[in-house]
Amino acid sequence: MSQKPRLISFDVCPFVQRSVITLLEKKVDFDIDYIDLANKPDWFLKLSPTGKVPVLQVGNDVLFESAVINEYLDEVYAPMLHAKTPLERAKHRAWIEFGSSLLVAHYQMTNAADEAAYNTARETLYKGFARVEDVLSEGPYFAGDTFMLVDAAWAPLMLRLHLLARHGLEDFTAKTPKVSAWQKALVARPSVTASVDSDFEGKYIRRILDKGGYSAGKLAA
Ligand SMILES: N[C@@H](CCC(=O)N[C@@H](CS)C(=O)NCC(=O)O)C(=O)O
Structure with missing residues (x-):
């Protein structure tokens, strides 16, 4: 099983919410950290190539783009939420x-x-x-x-x-x-x-x- 993922978030971001829904559907144990997008911390700017949330950290690896994050989660955690063909x-x-x-x-x-x-x-x-x-x-x-x-x-x-x-x-x-x-x-x-x-x-x-x-x-x- 993969390491506990960490989702970097902003409280009203709809793109982050897509990943939270997917994590909840799959009952994944995850950490969530909120940042202020009006005042992005340096550690976040170093991690995120786009400067946007969501970012998902898995160990030392960094994923960005909500659709990509969700596809990764879907491959790693059951149940499969993607179409069959x-x-x-x-x-x-x-x-x-x-x-x-x-x-x-x-x-x-x-x-x-x-x-x-x-x-x-x-x-x-x-x-x-x-x-x-x-x-x-x-x-x-x-x-x-x-x-x-x-x-x-x-x-x-x-x-x-x-x-x-x-x-x-x-x-x-x-x-x-x-x-x-x-x-x-x-x-x-x-x-x-x-x-x-x-x-x-x-x-x-x-x-x-x-x-x-x-x-x-x-x-x-
Ligand atoms: N295509 C991106 C869009 C993410 C996005 O636009 N996030 C907004 C917050 S809802 C953001 O981080 N904006 C900060 C900025 O553009 O500087 C995704 O699907 O993850």
């Missing part, structure tokens, strides 16, 4: 990448300084969800009954959009019933609820309000 695995990797692009759009939406920037990001989210709607299974998860790496990768985005809708922002899944049902299944998954602190909702909404952008104006604290 090379073609299905490749398709799931592509949808994981697509999910990353929507996480970026979500970030741009929550940071938008004005209505025009908000609408650009909003359009990307709706268009993206329309594409996912076409490939989703009948549920509850991306490919059927089993929670997989692709579900772990999308859950942080779905959780954030769910919280924003609870606080008065529009429901970005309203036009896509399968995506909406998938979101409900993801946010109710024990590994997803356990992957964030109990005060996550308040912290996440507060950060957006503090930015004071166009989304903040639409939110109720």
